[in-house]
Amino acid sequence: AQSVTQLDSHVSVSEGTPVxxxxxxxSSYSPSLFWYVQHPNKGLQLLLKYTSAATLVKGINGxxxxxxxxxxxxxxTKPSAHMSDAAEYFxxxxxxxxxxxxxxxxxxxxxxxxx
Amino acid sequence: GAVVSQHPSWVICKSGTSVKIECRSLxxxxxxxxxxxxxxxxxxxxMATSNEGSKATYEQGVEKDKFLINHASxxxxxxxxxxxxxxDSSFYICSAISRGGLTDTQYFGPGTRLTVL
Numbered sequence: 001a002q003s004v005t006q007l008d009s010h011v012s013v014s015e016g017t018p019v020x021x022x023x024x025x026x027s028s029y030s031p032s033l034f035w036y037v038q039h040p041n042k043g044l045q046l047l048l049k050y051t052s053a054a055t056l057v058k059g060i061n062g063x064x065x066x067x068x069x070x071x072x073x074x075x076x077t078k079p080s081a082h083m084s085d086a087a088e089y090f091x092x093x094x095x096x097x098x099x100x101x102x103x104x105x106x107x108x109x110x111x112x113x114x115x
Numbered sequence: 116g117a118v119v120s121q122h123p124s125w126v127i128c129k130s131g132t133s134v135k136i137e138c139r140s141l142x143x144x145x146x147x148x149x150x151x152x153x154x155x156x157x158x159x160x161x162m163a164t165s166n167e168g169s170k171a172t173y174e175q176g177v178e179k180d181k182f183l184i185n186h187a188s189x190x191x192x193x194x195x196x197x198x199x200x201x202x203d204s205s206f207y208i209c210s211a212i213s214r215g216g217l218t219d220t221q222y223f224g225p226g227t228r229l230t231v232l
Contacts, residue, residue: 032220034220034221036223042225043208043223043224043225043226044159044208044210044223045223046220046221046222049220090158090159092221103149103161103221104161105151105158105159105160105161106158107157107158108157108158
């Protein structure tokens with residue numbers, strides 16, 4: 001069985017400071033992990049994905065995430081927040097074993113950026 | 116990256132009518148498409164998985180007779196909300212997986228906002 005937990009429903013940081021959005025997962029198999037961003041009234045955009053290659057994954061817009069199997073975590077980070085980063089972020093887990101590829105969304109974290 | 120479109124982007128209908136939403140993969144063949152529902156300020160809830168040429172697999176609690184899904188080709192899946200009621204008002208999002216891909220990266224459509232009066 002798979003699950004994903006986003007530990008913070010809302011994160012607020014000042015512009016120019018680091019961003020940390022936390023995600024923990026559980027999976028019976030080797031999981032694929034994703035971070036998506038959703039801006040207001042917009043579709044979901046893939047930020048980055050982990051698929052059993054390098055544990056540190058670099059994505060778009062300066063975001064990166066590190067897969068830590070021992071901690072079952074896949075936290076999203078960015079060194080310096082920008083106003084345009086304000087959005088909803090979703091951590092997603094799916095497995096590679098099943099052809100049906102069950103996909104589970106986290107509950108989302110709303111990121112606010114203070115000027 | 117791969118592009119998925121949805122049509123219409125928003126629709127308002129009267130209670131009791133049916134509404135069809137289209138999801139198209141524009142530059143790749145999608146063996147599998149997914150339909151999600153998103154309530155305001157909430158996460159996405161998977162409704163059903165649609166494989167080309169076969170019946171959709173619905174998640175628990177989703178009424179298959181109410182939410183009809185057809186995936187007749189590798190580039191098109193449709194969701195029909197039958198006899199819509201105000202509680203069906205929501206944001207419906209589709210996604211597609213590229214055929215033959217080694218990973219299961221989903222590409223999402225922009226969503227369709229349904230309002231039932």
